[in-house]
């Protein structure tokens with residue numbers, strides 16, 4: 522089932538045409554990575570999908586609804602949830618308190634009871650195996666642990682599509698395995714779009730890779746096809762010819 526549909530999406534900042542006729546669909550359970558050289562327009566595209574930026578033409582449908590004019594919060598309420606490159610955790614609060622704040626904002630039809638919130642908080646932490654960190658202040662955590670807490674905040678919001686913005690960015694090598702394991706352990710039916718510079722993570726995780734160059738989709742296919750494509754190698758990896 523199609524969850525997200527981008528149809529000829531464009532973004533212009535004044536004279537700068539940064540996103541060019543981007544079209545693709547993401548279906549239930551799909552694991553897609555968006556890659557591309559610096560300045561290719563990856564962050565702009567994530568911001569457009571999440572609602573931080575409003576595209577200048579084209580359509581964004583989520584579960585069949587045109588969400589193009591909705592705010593970040595309205596999209597998150599519908600299940601379109603993102604994480605950030607830069608930590609947005611509340612410092613001074615514990616892990617559990619941070620997860621609780623996210624649980625209060627989660628997608629729901631009815632007003633949640635205290636029990637509902639408690640259940641969501643504990644499920645969010647146990648899915649990411651961070652229950653042992655519940656009572657630690659987030660400031661005392663390692664970078665990798667903070668990234669897991671951010672992932673658990675996103676899961677606590679009951680996403681029906683998750684946008685991961687460079688989950689491995691800034692994480693020391695010693696902890697990158699932990700982050701990769703967490704990304705790998707995300708529920709298999711949850712569609713995920715990953716923006717990532719770490720090619721080991723991209724190629725070990727993604728089932729589909731969308732290559733952006735100059736704001737447009739250069740190639741869209743499975744990792745084998747992308748790795749073997751001469752155009753991609755030339756533009757993205759600086760190889761070929």
Ligand SMILES: Nc1ncnc2c1ncn2[C@@H]1O[C@H](COP(=O)(O)OP(=O)(O)OP(=O)(O)O)[C@@H](O)[C@H]1O
Pocket residue numbers: 534537539557558559560561562563564565566
């Ligand atoms: N608010 C803005 N105003 C004007 N130009 C912008 C704005 N945001 C991004 N751009 C331009 O859009 C282009 C794409 O930037 P973007 O950050 O989306 O690329 P990226 O692929 O995420 O790059 P990186 O890998 O370096 O993070 C760049 O040329 C950038 O300068």
